[in-house]
Every structure is written in C-alpha cells, then in structure tokens.
Amino acid sequence: MKLGIVVNEGPYTHEASDTAYNFAVAALEKGHEIFRIFFYHDGVNNATRLMVPPQDDRHIQQKWSELAEKHNLDLVVCIAAAQRRGILDENEMKRQGKDAENLAPGFRISGLGQLIEAGIQCDRLVIFGD
Amino acid sequence: MSEGVKKFLYVNRKAPHGTIYALEALEVVLIGAAFEQDVSLAFLDDGVFQLVKGWDTSELGSKNFQPTYTALGDYDISKVFVERESLEERGLTEADLLELTYEDEDDDWAEKSSIRVVSREEMAEIMAENDVILSF
Amino acid sequence: MAMLHIVNKSPYETGTLESCLNHAREGDTVLLIEDAVYAAMKGGRAANALSAAKGVKFAALSADLKARGIGEDRIVEGTAVVDYGGFVDLVVANDKTQSWL
Numbered sequence: 001m002k003l004g005i006v007v008n009e010g011p012y013t014h015e016a017s018d019t020a021y022n023f024a025v026a027a028l029e030k031g032h033e034i035f036r037i038f039f040y041h042d043g044v045n046n047a048t049r050l051m052v053p054p055q056d057d058r059h060i061q062q063k064w065s066e067l068a069e070k071h072n073l074d075l076v077v078c079i080a081a082a083q084r085r086g087i088l089d090e091n092e093m094k095r096q097g098k099d100a101e102n103l104a105p106g107f108r109i110s111g112l113g114q115l116i117e118a119g120i121q122c123d124r125l126v127i128f129g130d
Numbered sequence: 131m132s133e134g135v136k137k138f139l140y141v142n143r144k145a146p147h148g149t150i151y152a153l154e155a156l157e158v159v160l161i162g163a164a165f166e167q168d169v170s171l172a173f174l175d176d177g178v179f180q181l182v183k184g185w186d187t188s189e190l191g192s193k194n195f196q197p198t199y200t201a202l203g204d205y206d207i208s209k210v211f212v213e214r215e216s217l218e219e220r221g222l223t224e225a226d227l228l229e230l231t232y233e234d235e236d237d238d239w240a241e242k243s244s245i246r247v248v249s250r251e252e253m254a255e256i257m258a259e260n261d262v263i264l265s266f
Numbered sequence: 267m268a269m270l271h272i273v274n275k276s277p278y279e280t281g282t283l284e285s286c287l288n289h290a291r292e293g294d295t296v297l298l299i300e301d302a303v304y305a306a307m308k309g310g311r312a313a314n315a316l317s318a319a320k321g322v323k324f325a326a327l328s329a330d331l332k333a334r335g336i337g338e339d340r341i342v343e344g345t346a347v348v349d350y351g352g353f354v355d356l357v358v359a360n361d362k363t364q365s366w367l
Contacts, residue, residue, distance in 0.1 A: 003357070006264075008367070015274075015301075015330075016274075019274075019299055019327075022329065022350045023350055023353055025350070026349070026350035026351045026353065026354045027357075030351060030355075032354065032358070040154065040158075041150065041151065080154075081154060111161065112157060112158050112161040112162075113161055113165070115158060115161075115162075115264075116138075116158070116162045116165045116167070117165075119136065119138060119167075119264065120136055120167065120262075124357050124358065124362065124363060125262055125263075125264075125362075125363065126357055126363050126365070127264070127265055127365040127367065129265075129266075129367040130274075130367055141364070143282075143366070143367070144367075151367075175281070175285050250288055253289060254288075254289040254290070257269070257289060257364060258267055258269060258291055260362075261362060262362065263362060263363070265364060265365050265366065266367065
C-alpha cells in the first residue's frame, strides 16, 4: 500500500518524530511503499544538520537521513514553515541573503502542494503531531 | 484511489494565537484549494475559537490572520462545518462567529453563508464521509 | 468505511480522547499512542470511558506502554497491545486515519 506520513513536531521536545520514524521503519519492513514524508510546523526542525545531541542519545536527523538513503525516501520540508524557523538549503540561503544553510542530507525543501499531493496520491495519510 | 477527486476534510480543534497551528492550517487550506479536490473545513472543540470575530492582535504584536478566514470563499471553499456542542460548551452562539460567505455558481452567483452549524453526530458523519483528514 | 483514530494525549491532561470517543463510530478503532496509553490503565478514570464506548475497538502501542513502565497485566480488558508493525496493519485495515492532535 502507498503511505504518506506527516511530521508536525520538532525532535526531542515531542515524541512525534520518534513515533513517525518507528512507524515508517515498520511500514517499510512490511513491504509498503512510503510515497513521501512531509515535515510541517515545528517538524521542519527534524531537518537541521546542525543538531548535536548527547552521544548516548539517538540522533534523530541522522536516523531520518540514513533511512532516506537506504530506502530512497522523499523527505520534504515545507518551505513556509522552514523559513519561519530558520531551516534553509543552499538555494534559500542565497535567495534570502543568509550566510549559512543547514538542511540535512536526504531532505529537500518544497511547497505545501507536496502535502496535498501526498493526500491525493497515497492510499493512507498518517499524521504525527502534538 | 490514486486518481480523480478526493474529499479532503481539514479538522481544526485548536484555539488561535496560543499556538501557530490555526495559522499554518489555513496556509495548507489556501494552497490545497488550487488542487481542485472536494474541500471541507471542520471546526470543533477549541477550534471554534478560530472563528470568533473581533480579533485585535495589535497589542500582542502578532499578525492578525482573521481576514484570511473571510477570504476562504474567494478560494471556492464553501463548506465550513462548525460543531454546535463545541459552541455551546464554550458559551458561544453563531452570532459570535465571523460571517463567511461564498458565491454559489449554481444559483446565479448568489452570496450564501459557508458556515453550517452541525450536531456532534453530524460532525462524526462528515468525518466518516471524507477520504483524507488533515488535522491540526 | 471504518476509521482508525489515533490519540496521543493523556486523558488526564486534555479532553482529546473524550472528543475522539464522541466522534468515533461503530466499527472504528482507537489507537492509543504516546501519552494516551495511560488511558488504557486498569482502575483509572479513563478506563471507564473505554469500557463504555460500545462498538469501538481499542489498541495501545507496546513501545509506549513499555517506555512508561506499564505492564500488559495493567491494561484494561479488551484493549489490544500492538507493536509498530501492528500500528501499520491497523492503518492498512481501516479506510482512513484521523489523528486527534
């Protein structure tokens, strides 16, 4: 089955990222297709490559990036939500005249249309948030 | 399931201002309107506070996004369901709410109210009838 | 046309579970995840609400029960304990999901 996943909360503060990640892994193990994982609201903070959690804790961004690489997943960060919260890729860095970018590997920045498209294309959409 | 028009329901259960969910939900609704799907909005629980008129955010210093609700009709969004029990529990009536209207193309573009106050049971039916539920 | 309702808040903190139960219909399933698993504890006030909801199935996520030190013997009767794979199966088995955020 074709599944879409939405992550609406940032890592560490809220459990939503962990639940969504574990759900995604289980869905892939069962042979389902993940059409897209869309990060919205504070969920865009999952995509900063600048997070440095303590070594004895999980690295949530790295887990997403590795999962994306292994399964060729489409991790999409909402551009409007990302701009508000300081998540930029190289293009956005230049466009906004900023001196740094921080988007982690495996993620891409795009519009809210990607969320709607996931709703249209997927057999099921599962939302994780607060 | 992957082709054709789907019924999208946006479920709003959170109050405005205290968190950003109401504003960012509206942003999804506006973008989603361009996709020519069948769109409905549901307001229940604290979500009904989003429609209470008379916001003034000047002292707070945040953006007053209340006019965006009024513009929903321009985006062809004509189905706004508000749960009666949620209003009553909060001491509200329909008179407290914004006037949301749309122009009915099947009725010589007559201006009509988009708001339909429904019972909790009807709200449950509306949820069951939709294909995709985006909750905020 | 059954729905999977996903609830993630403790019933002792918010009215989310109550609102979900007010809108769940016969044949639907309510999955308790994150802090909502506290609703499934025997002897708690929320457990009565679960027992009173007729025609609705309940499940609780094992990872969240374990993380919170809730053994399966503490779970109210009739609530299934599922792992993340079981969560996926519930998503597939129902026509749609609604997250009560």
